[in-house]
Amino acid sequence: xxxxxxxxxxIIKVPCTGRVAIIHLLKAFEKGADGVFVxxxxxxxxxxxxxxxxxxxxxxxxxxxLASIGVDPERLAMYNLSAGMGPRFAEIAREMTAxxxxxxxxxxxSGRTAAPQATAA
Amino acid sequence: xxxxxxxxxxxxxxxAGHWAVTSECGPPRDGRPEIIEKKADLIxxxxxxxxxxxxxxxxxxxxxxxxxxRIKLKGLEPVLQMxxxxxxxxxxxxxxxxxxxxxxxxxxxxxGDHQRFGDHASSTNVFDMDSTRLIQTxxxxxxxxxxxxxxxMHEGRPQMFIGAAENPFADPFEIRVMRLAKKVKAGAxxxxxxxxxxxxxxxxxxxxxxxxxxxxxxxxxxxxxxxxNVGMAKYMKxxxxxIDVPDDIIKRLxxxxxxxxxDEGIQICLEQIExxxxxxxxxxxxxxxIEWEEKVPxxxxxxxxxxxxxxx
Amino acid sequence: MIMAKAKPLEEILSYLEGFQRILxxxxxxxxxxxxxxxxxxxxxxxxALRIQNxxxxxxxxxxxxxxxxxxxxxxxxxxxxxxxxxxxVVSLACGAGVQFMAEMYTEKPIFPGVDTCFIGVTEEQxxxxxxxxxxxQCILAETGGICPIMRCAKRMMNGPCGGSEKGKCEISVLxxxxxxxxxxxxxxxxxxxGQIGRFAEPALDKDWTLSRDGGPRLIIRExxxx
Numbered sequence: 001x002x003x004x005x006x007x008x009x010x011i012i013k014v015p016c017t018g019r020v021a022i023i024h025l026l027k028a029f030e031k032g033a034d035g036v037f038v039x040x041x042x043x044x045x046x047x048x049x050x051x052x053x054x055x056x057x058x059x060x061x062x063x064x065x066l067a068s069i070g071v072d073p074e075r076l077a078m079y080n081l082s083a084g085m086g087p088r089f090a091e092i093a094r095e096m097t098a099x100x101x102x103x104x105x106x107x108x109x110s111g112r113t114a115a116p117q118a119t120a121a
Numbered sequence: 122x123x124x125x126x127x128x129x130x131x132x133x134x135x136x137a138g139h140w141a142v143t144s145e146c147g148p149p150r151d152g153r154p155e156i157i158e159k160k161a162d163l164i165x166x167x168x169x170x171x172x173x174x175x176x177x178x179x180x181x182x183x184x185x186x187x188x189x190x191r192i193k194l195k196g197l198e199p200v201l202q203m204x205x206x207x208x209x210x211x212x213x214x215x216x217x218x219x220x221x222x223x224x225x226x227x228x229x230x231x232x233g234d235h236q237r238f239g240d241h242a243s244s245t246n247v248f249d250m251d252s253t254r255l256i257q258t259x260x261x262x263x264x265x266x267x268x269x270x271x272x273x274m275h276e277g278r279p280q281m282f283i284g285a286a287e288n289p290f291a292d293p294f295e296i297r298v299m300r301l302a303k304k305v306k307a308g309a310x311x312x313x314x315x316x317x318x319x320x321x322x323x324x325x326x327x328x329x330x331x332x333x334x335x336x337x338x339x340x341x342x343x344x345x346x347x348x349x350n351v352g353m354a355k356y357m358k359x360x361x362x363x364i365d366v367p368d369d370i371i372k373r374l375x376x377x378x379x380x381x382x383x384d385e386g387i388q389i390c391l392e393q394i395e396x397x398x399x400x401x402x403x404x405x406x407x408x409x410x411i412e413w414e415e416k417v418p419x420x421x422x423x424x425x426x427x428x429x430x431x432x433x
Numbered sequence: 434m435i436m437a438k439a440k441p442l443e444e445i446l447s448y449l450e451g452f453q454r455i456l457x458x459x460x461x462x463x464x465x466x467x468x469x470x471x472x473x474x475x476x477x478x479x480x481a482l483r484i485q486n487x488x489x490x491x492x493x494x495x496x497x498x499x500x501x502x503x504x505x506x507x508x509x510x511x512x513x514x515x516x517x518x519x520x521x522v523v524s525l526a527c528g529a530g531v532q533f534m535a536e537m538y539t540e541k542p543i544f545p546g547v548d549t550c551f552i553g554v555t556e557e558q559x560x561x562x563x564x565x566x567x568x569x570q571c572i573l574a575e576t577g578g579i580c581p582i583m584r585c586a587k588r589m590m591n592g593p594c595g596g597s598e599k600g601k602c603e604i605s606v607l608x609x610x611x612x613x614x615x616x617x618x619x620x621x622x623x624x625x626x627g628q629i630g631r632f633a634e635p636a637l638d639k640d641w642t643l644s645r646d647g648g649p650r651l652i653i654r655e656x657x658x659x
Contacts, residue, residue, distance in 0.1 A: 023473070026480040030487070065477075068442040069485035107487055206587070210638065232594050235586050237607045246587070253591035253635050269638065288595030296593065296620050299632060303591055307635045315595055362596040362603035 003086050005093035017041070017078075018051020025062045025076060032107075035075040035100035039089065042080045052080060072103055127263070129226035129282035130198045131170040133432040134405075135311065135340045140398070141405025142426050143200065143313065143342060144417050145172035146192075148183035157188045158195065160414050165197045167421040169429055170227055172200040172313070172407070176207065179239025186216050190223050200284065201225050204233025209249040210258070210269055217262060221279035229284040229313065230255040252285060253307050259283050260308030283308050288315035289326035290365035298329045305339045312339055313407040316346035317393065318357075319365040327402055336402030343397045346409045347416060348386035351375045387420060394424040434463040434554075435527045436561045437470055437547040442481060445523060448544040449482070452493075452521040457482065457546065458512075458534070459499030460526035467561050469547045470525025472499035478523070478546060503530025509537045516541060569643030569650065575631055577622035582639075584615025590636035592616035 010033075014020060017040035028036045038059055040052035056078055063073035077096065081088045123136040134141045144164050149156040161171055171192055175185040189199035201220050203213060217228070232252040236244050250258070259281050261267055266274045285304045289297050301312065317323045323343075330336060348354045351374040358366035370389065377385045390408075397403045406426070410416050421427045449455055457479040465471025479497035486493045498515075500508045503526035516538050524531040525546040535543040551563035566583045573580060582588045586604045593616030596603025602612040623629050641647065 021473075023476050023480060026477060026484060029484050030480055065442065065481050066484075069446070069481055070488060071484060107490075232587055232589060234596070235604050235607070237604055242607075248588045249641070250638060251587065251589040251591050251594075254638060257635055286595065291593065291595045291597045292599055292614070293593075293597070293617055293620055296616075296632070299629075300591070300593075303633060303635055306633075360606070362598055362606065 003090040005090040006097040008097065009093055016046065016048050016051035017055035018046070018048055020055050020058065022058050022062045022065070025059070026065070029066075029071070029075075029106065034106040035077075035096060035103070037076070037092065037096050038078040039092065040078060040080050042082050045082060071106070075100060075103060075106065127226050127280040127282045128224070129170075129280075130432060131200070131227050132282040132310070134169045134430065137430070137432055139405075139430045139432075140426055141170075141311075141340065141342055142168045142421055142429065143170045143172060143405065143407045144168045144414070145174055145202075145407070145409050146188070146414060147174045147177060147412070148185065148188040150180065150182050152183065154191065157183065157191050161192045161195060161197055163414050164417040165192075165195070167418045167427055167429065168408075169405075170198040170200045172202055172229060175202040175204045175231070175233070176239070177202075177234070179206065179234050179236045179241070181240060186220055186225075189220065189225050193223055193225055198227065199225055200227040200229050202229045202231060203255065204231045205248055205250050205252060205255055206233035206236060206246050209247050213250075213255060214258065214262065214268055217259060217279050217281070218277070221277060221281075226280055226282055227284065228259055228281045229286065230259065230309070231286055253304055256283055256285055256304055256307040256309050264308075282310055284311040284313060285309040286315065287312050288363045289317075289323055290315060290319060291363045294322075294326075297326060298333060298335070301330060301339075302333055302335060305335055309339055311342060311404075313342045314344040315363060316344045316409060317397075318370050319367050320393070320396065322365065324400060327400055331402055340404040341402055342405040342407040343393075343400075343403050344407045344409060345390050345393055346411060347390040347413065347420065348374055348382075349413060350379065350382040350386070353386075387416060387423075390420055391423055394420075394426075434466055434552070435529075436467045436550045436553045436563070437464045437525075437527055438550055439469050439474065439478075439525075439547055440545065442478075442485075445478070445544070445546055446482075446485065448542075449521060449523070452542075454494045454518060454520045455482065455496070456515075456519040456522045457495065457497040458503070458522050458524045458526070459497065460503040460524070460530050461499055462502040462504065462526070462530075464525060464527055464530075464547060465499075466555070468559075470527075472497075475499050475525055478525070502526075504533055506533075506537065509534060512538070567644075568639070568641075569647075570640060572639075575636075576619050577626055577628065577631075579615060579619045579622055581615050581619060584613065584618065586612070586615075589616065590639060593620070 017038050020038055025036055038055055040055050046052045059078040063076050066076060067073045079092045125132045125136045131141060146157055146160040173185045173188045176182055185202050189201045192199040230252045236246050258269055260283060262279050263281055266278045287301050351371060354366055354371045354374050357364045374382050374385055394406055408417055408420055457475045459472045459475030460470050475497040479495050482495045502508050521542045523544050523546040524534050528549040531543055531545045552565040552567060553561050553563040556562050563583060568582050581590060581592060585592050586602055587594055593614050597614040597617055600614055600617045602614045605612045623631055
């Protein structure tokens with residue numbers, strides 16, 4: 001499959017979204033990402049039983065953290081899809097990119113282009 | 122007539138073998154002097170002693186001691202309720218001495234509702250001691266003439282008839298008689314029970330305490346609160362901790378039209394009194410008509426407990 | 434262990450107004466176990482503060498570190514050469530650690546990053562419950578190994594009170610969760626141990642001089658002093 005998705009996404013591969021800690025999500029923003037999404041397996045389909053469910057809770061926590069420092073929590077999201085759902089991945093990537101473009105750059109004066117970052121498992 | 126050890130009128134009534142009748146007045150949430158006096162006037166002739174609640178349900182009200190003094194100055198007999206929630210052993214003993222100076226001769230020793238129930242939920246509590254230890258403290262002040270510090274009082278010992286509360290409906294049930302025994306051992310002379318609705322359970326509790334011979338050591342005054350309506354019954358059942366309202370009471374109240382429910386509540390209360398008069402060990406009645414003091418005379422009269430006997 | 438809970442970020446931010454060089458200082462002791470103030474939490478807090486800082490367009494320098502403990506001078510001393518680099522410290526240690534830091538580094542404002550809650554245990558990952566109020570005179574031998582000072586909301590010594598229902602404390606309705614009646618637990622335990630007789634005697638007054646009411650407490654052990 002040759003699917004196109006926005007080129008400004010940087011994928012960071014992890015063995016399971018259960019490996020994604022809150023600090024990883026925050027670091028992405030610190031390093032300049034304007035948005036971050038975690039792409040985990042479908043709920044109930046985690047190879048390690050509950051890694052994606054843990055990630056879900058951490059994403060929720062990090063969103064609250066972002067909100068408390070004045071960052072729109074919409075800049076961070078979690079999606080669930082299986083390895084066989086390539087078109088869905090491309091669709092999510094486009095969706096997320098569009099949303100982040102709408103929100104604008106995370107650092108107001110810099111004028112950099114929106115660059116969502118994906119963490120995929 | 123049994124021997125009495127204090128000038129308490131309540132103690133004399135009980136010693137003479139009469140049914141005792143007590144009621145309670147809640148002081149107002151402001152500084153008006155006339156509220157407690159009006160309430161006392163309303164019921165004074167119909168009861169042997171008037172309990173004054175001590176910031177009940179942890180809501181700030183005029184202080185129990187001040188209200189008791191007012192009642193005393195009117196020539197009536199107050200029961201000073203004291204909770205250990207708000208005062209440490211210094212303040213509790215100090216207030217007992219103050220009460221003694223005004224000739225207040227009855228005290229009801231309580232631990233008190235938790236402050237989170239009240240209007241100052243974020244306040245701290247004291248609980249330097251609990252009700253049982255307060256009973257012991259009063260007894261020590263009266264009989265040994267000593268404060269907890271060991272300080273000896275050569276004169277002016279508080280002459281208190283000592284009371285305590287007990288809730289036969291709280292859990293674990295099997296501890297309730299043991300706990301009563303402990304309070305009696307500490308020095309309690311009379312008990313005012315939590316309001317009774319579950320009669321079979323109450324009678325079981327009475328039987329267990331008779332088995333321990335406690336009815337001969339302490340006067341049990343049965344607590345009664347007439348229901349104003351079915352809403353109150355449901356509220357008591359569901360929202361007030363430690364109150365056991367059986368479904369048949371609720372059904373009975375719900376079975377009559379709204380405007381008749383208050384009468385039905387009084388009727389239930391009167392039937393309870395009749396039934397409890399037959400129960401060995403019951404020595405009197407504590408009628409807690411919550412913000413309904415005007416009904417106390419009617420209840421006392423219709424229960425055949427009026428006029429109150431005079432004792433010296 | 435001593436259990437703590439992270440303070441709201443908004444509160445921490447309010448302390449830090451006007452400070453340029455900030456150290457977020459974790460403690461790898463108790464607060465790391467309850468996931469409130471260890472290295473991991475220090476990293477997250479520092480990162481969040483940096484993001485906030487970037488967004489606000491400030492040029493603050495925010496760094497993080499974590500010490501083995503903040504309740505021992507030898508570990509605090511590890512910061513001696515570094516403290517000149519900071520204008521303020523957010524300590525994620527318990528109240529004892531925050532104060533010990535402030536005593537050693539008297540020139541620097543040390544702000545608390547957590548609310549110190551209680552001495553407790555880990556029920557399961559993410560759930561911690563209180564067990565001890567450090568009253569200074571343990572009575573657990575008398576009460577079947579369950580503490581009435583801590584478990585009873587009225588710290589009754591002759592309990593349970595009249596508000597105990599089906600094994601639950603009367604405050605349950607107020608706090609919105611089931612709170613066990615401490616005395617119900619004690620009673621059941623004494624029964625199991627065949628020690629119900631312990632309940633019969635009224636308890637004497639508790640000596641609060643050994644608790645906070647005696648002023649700050651101190652233990653001196655001559656045999657182990659250098």
